[in-house]
Amino acid sequence: MVAYFYFTFADVAKQTKDGFLRSVIRQLCGSRPDIPGPVSQLYHHPRKQNHEPDQKSLQRALRASMEGFSHVFMVVDGLDEAPTAGGERSGLVELLLRIREWELPSLHLLITSRFDPELDRGLHRAMGSGIAEVMDLDEQKEVGHDIETFVASALAAPAFEDWPGAMVAEATTKLVEKSKGM
Secondary structure (H helix, E strand, O other): OEEEEEOOOOOHHHHOHHHHHHHHHHHHHHOOOOOOHHHHHHHHOOOOOOOOOOHHHHHHHHHHHHOOOOOEEEEEEOHHHOOOHHHHHHHHHHHHHHHHHOOOOOEEEEEOOOOOHHHHHHHHHHHHOOOOOOOOHHHOHHHHHHHHHHHHHHHOOHHHOOOOHHHHHHHHHHHHHHHOOO
């Protein structure tokens, strides 16, 4: 099972711990034959006006949703795009570390981000424990080659057949440079 979440500036609802938890729970439950008890409790809990589940309830629901899968690959993309205001980003880092500390043998967690000193400090604890590794994509020549291959393929399309070879080469070079491994 793969659960994917992208923090994006374009969608404010997707920039919060609650948005992250709800999305991943929804994806996991959509691939299950049953609804775990803690998830069902969220739905059937007596709802007061404007009552939303608390973080602990959402975290219990997430953990229960992961149980029963032989593998859960959780991809958290663009963590650097989570807002810093109100401690939201640092809260997300704490949440991700807590999820990792559950030590579920089926969980495989991949977090992507551009370099950010705050995130580096927050995630450093996971690295110190031997459960995480940092890869600097700017230093990965293979990524640049993959991007170059993709761009060259795209520029070989009929829409670009009238472009002079020098222009195609310059566009390829600029796009690879500006991509910075992304």
